[in-house]
Amino acid sequence: MANHRRKESVADRVYEALKEDIFEFRLIPGDRFSEGDIGGRLNASRTPVREALYRLQREGHVEVLFRSGWQVKPFDFQQVEELYDLRITLERAAVHKICGLAEEPAALRTLTALWNPDHPSERAVGSTVRMLDESFHCDLVAAAGNREMTRIHREITDRLRIVRRLDFSRDERVDATYVEHAAILEALRNGMAREAADRLTRHIRASQRAVREITMERIREAAAAHRSEQ
Template structure:
């Protein structure tokens, strides 16, 4: 019995990761509809693990169930995204002020400074690694402020924005800007200039926000056009 349960759990995890990857890579675009049978056939999985994976993706806000007509990749709610970014900025600005008021600069600030000020461009991270480092940069700074509830809420916002924020690292110019802007923010924090750090951080996030929206719309348009081409074949 235990072995069967583990096997089902493993299959559900595999289906979950495959579908999430399809959504993140825009092979499934916002608004795309599909059935549990479609997923099961494509991934060679039975109904139970497929349903478990879909319910997990539903809880995380990636898909939604349609009454009597299967499932759908949840359409982007750009107003909600704007509101999440506003809340994120509020929390991160507050963190800058709290850190600069601490009697001693947190060690994490020194660690982040070393990461975002490499001696040579060749030492920079690439691909998924730079995405993970960027997320850690923002989360670590908020955590360094020492407010556990602020840290928890910020982490939840980060999780909800991850699907579009990851697109900010698909272009070399955006990676270059991220390294430069992170280094400037950290320089202001180390100097104890809270207002300057908060303003630099706000500008950094807003630039990234505009970039990911443009890239998101471009990805959706390209994929939709590809789908139309395939349907005519």
């Protein structure tokens, strides 16, 4: 049998680096660049760079212009709304599936312990809460037991990360997250599928609204900072 646990390839490294550049706004939506640029900056030849770019293209983060370079996909507000809608659809379906399972998934206990609103730790740092929030929703979907659904949800999570990080830049949203997650879990563990799904929907919609309010302003800031650096 082949050994598939090989060390990280150059293509993987370039992929991760580019993804982070995009998520951290070091590459602004609309920015154009060439395969040669990236290769030079990350010390790689065009072949692995191209592989990484094609992956990012399939995931919707960049697009190629025929013989005229690449660009970070311009921000599409409607697309973000649609991704949020799709997320809600998938997570609601997951909740109903979980309530239909013969026995409660072990993951629910772990999540309940973690998202106790009285729990004092972890709450200080926004970026930590963001990652935990991501895990919460991904774990919830995973608990439903459909790997394909989990995979698609993961993909959507990746694409929304660039905007979701704005959600936790305000303390009241951090607090609300704890309360809302706890309420969702309680309903879920009591088998109240409808209740859990509705709470989950409201929770995601609240995040969506918060993000919507902050997004455009932040992007403008980042673009301005980016220009002044050049």
